[in-house]
Amino acid sequence: MTIRRTLAAWLLFTGSLHLIVICAGFLAPYDPAEQDREHPYSPPMVIHFVDAVGHFHLRPFTYLLKPSANAFDSFEANTTQPVPIHFLVAGARYKLLGILPLRRHLFGGGRGRIYLFGTDGYGRDILSRILYGGQISLFAGLLATALALFFGTSIGCCAGYFGGWTDDILMRGAELCLALPWLYLLLGLRAFLPLSVSPIGAFFLIVAVVGTLGWARPARMIRGVVLSAKERDFVRAARGFGASPVYLLWRHVLPETWSVILTQAAVLAPLYVLAEVTLSFLGLGVPEPTPSWGNLLSSLQHYSVLVSYWWMYFPAVAMVPFFIGYLGLASSLQEWADPAKIEA
Numbered sequence: 001m002t003i004r005r006t007l008a009a010w011l012l013f014t015g016s017l018h019l020i021v022i023c024a025g026f027l028a029p030y031d032p033a034e035q036d037r038e039h040p041y042s043p044p045m046v047i048h049f050v051d052a053v054g055h056f057h058l059r060p061f062t063y064l065l066k067p068s069a070n071a072f073d074s075f076e077a078n079t080t081q082p083v084p085i086h087f088l089v090a091g092a093r094y095k096l097l098g099i100l101p102l103r104r105h106l107f108g109g110g111r112g113r114i115y116l117f118g119t120d121g122y123g124r125d126i127l128s129r130i131l132y133g134g135q136i137s138l139f140a141g142l143l144a145t146a147l148a149l150f151f152g153t154s155i156g157c158c159a160g161y162f163g164g165w166t167d168d169i170l171m172r173g174a175e176l177c178l179a180l181p182w183l184y185l186l187l188g189l190r191a192f193l194p195l196s197v198s199p200i201g202a203f204f205l206i207v208a209v210v211g212t213l214g215w216a217r218p219a220r221m222i223r224g225v226v227l228s229a230k231e232r233d234f235v236r237a238a239r240g241f242g243a244s245p246v247y248l249l250w251r252h253v254l255p256e257t258w259s260v261i262l263t264q265a266a267v268l269a270p271l272y273v274l275a276e277v278t279l280s281f282l283g284l285g286v287p288e289p290t291p292s293w294g295n296l297l298s299s300l301q302h303y304s305v306l307v308s309y310w311w312m313y314f315p316a317v318a319m320v321p322f323f324i325g326y327l328g329l330a331s332s333l334q335e336w337a338d339p340a341k342i343e344a
Helices: 002-022 124-163 164-179 182-192 199-213 216-229 233-240 243-281 291-301 303-308 311-335
Strands: 048-049 056-068 075-096 100-109
Touching: 002 124, 100 124, 124 164, 124 216, 124 243, 124 291, 124 311, 164 199, 182 199, 182 243, 199 243, 216 243, 233 243, 233 303, 243 291, 243 311, 291 303, 291 311
Parallel strands: none
Antiparallel strands: 048 056, 056 075, 075 100
């Protein structure tokens, strides 16, 4: 029961994080491409309940930012202009779940803009771009994982069930894929493809490249499960009654691999999200102005940004709980799938 509770807790934690990203349009106060050229590299605003003269306010508020008197490229809070935070405000149009058109946002400022995570060099809200960028990066990672597991499951089942020369050819191909330097291969393949592609085209190119190159590891693991499952008594009995290989694989062998498939999905998803982030960070992924976690971090390649604007690290910080959730989920799935596990 302890393992099941732990697994349920990790599922709830990871699912909640994904729900936040799915509802990015509602949670983000602004359009991720909307620019405020008067506030480039604006620092995060602080939420207050007590104003500058010591009065308590039930409604939270922030202060508008004004150029600092000490430096031309910095801002400071203007304590004479408080901006109350309003909830369920009308703002930029978006589609919830990509279907339902809405204009209501969780929060916003009435007569001023609120930047809780600061802005980038174009004055775009970092919080909004992190939420929308998570949709791109996570969806790319999940699609690539699904593609890799589809090929890995198909190839692993064929290699394990049929054996012989089929197994030899497929597994030698898997070993070749495992021996390749993946980062350089991804960079080379992506650089070989056209650079002037639309954001949608670049997105699917990344998914195709990462997904079709990542099948080897799950294929080897699934092959091992199939080698054991095909010798089970109930599979032998079904084969003796004349069941076809397709029926045996679908009805009896494939269900034995589900625990491995689920565990591999939890392990591979963060790796493929990181692959998308790496490609976009290097300028070979989803292009601007469409946000992704990778191109949000690309501004850190400039030394002035790296040392001066600490809030530009927020996209990297946002990825940490997702990776922790996936790794915890993978560990719990592995413990749940181990029949020899004895709970304390």
